[in-house]
Amino acid sequence: xVKVTQSSRYLVKRTGEKVFxxxxxxxxxxxxxxxxxDPGLGLRxxxxxxxxxxxxxxDIPEGYSVSREKKERFSLILESAxxxxxxxxxxxxxxxxxxxxxxxxxxxxxx
Amino acid sequence: xxxxxxxxxxxxxxxxxxxxxxxxxxxxxxxYFLWYKKYPAEGPTFLISISSxxxxxxxxxxxxxxxxxxxxxxxHIVPSQPGDSAVYFCAAPGHGGSQGxxxxxxxxxxxxxx
Numbered sequence: 001x002v003k004v005t006q007s008s009r010y011l012v013k014r015t016g017e018k019v020f021x022x023x024x025x026x027x028x029x030x031x032x033x034x035x036x037x038d039p040g041l042g043l044r045x046x047x048x049x050x051x052x053x054x055x056x057x058x059d060i061p062e063g064y065s066v067s068r069e070k071k072e073r074f075s076l077i078l079e080s081a082x083x084x085x086x087x088x089x090x091x092x093x094x095x096x097x098x099x100x101x102x103x104x105x106x107x108x109x110x111x
Numbered sequence: 112x113x114x115x116x117x118x119x120x121x122x123x124x125x126x127x128x129x130x131x132x133x134x135x136x137x138x139x140x141x142x143y144f145l146w147y148k149k150y151p152a153e154g155p156t157f158l159i160s161i162s163s164x165x166x167x168x169x170x171x172x173x174x175x176x177x178x179x180x181x182x183x184x185x186x187h188i189v190p191s192q193p194g195d196s197a198v199y200f201c202a203a204p205g206h207g208g209s210q211g212x213x214x215x216x217x218x219x220x221x222x223x224x225x
Binding site: 004035043058092102 | 117120145147149152153154155156157200212213214215216217218
């Protein structure tokens with residue numbers, strides 16, 4: 001069963017902390033994505049990567065960075081967490097746009 | 112500027128009746144559309160898609176209709192079941208090709224009442 005695994009289901013962090021959200025896929029997909037989901041705003045793209053060490057900004061990259069050192073792993077980094085980054089974070093991978101597989105999500109609360 | 116719009120945040124339907132979820136888009140270059148379903152505390156899962164060369168695609172209880180002239184698509188669920196209660200997202204490829212990302216609408220929360 002193919003999978004996208006996000007390391008944590010729930011996280012609580014303090015304002016100003018550096019936060020790492022990890023995502024691993026086992027499908028040998030080239031493309032990986034980070035979205036956040038907020039009520040009334042839907043799914044908004046933060047960053048995506050179409051190859052190792054490559055990254056592209058999405059619609060809302062401010063306050064975030066990413067790392068893709070290996071094909072199967074795509075990390076989202078909150079350099080200095082703020083309360084407006086409290087959200088559900090969703091990682092996805094694909095070989096094209098037609099085969100997105102999402103992880104189960106990480107519910108991050110910044111206090 | 113929102114390229115994929117779902118103007119109804121929520122929809123409530125009685126079990127056994129038809130659910131119709133709507134989606135509008137602004138970019139006439141979109142050539143493929145997808146619907147995803149999301150339960151709380153889970154990631155979205157692919158439901159059904161349609162290519163712009165078609166006007167209808169059916170998969171069991173789910174049918175998607177595409178009206179290119181109106182830049183409108185709709186998802187029909189017949190008959191609706193309580194297990195269909197979820198948030199439904201309409202999506203289209205943002206850049207095309209294999210390196211593109213999906214652009215999602217804001218979602219419609221469907222509640223199917225027993």
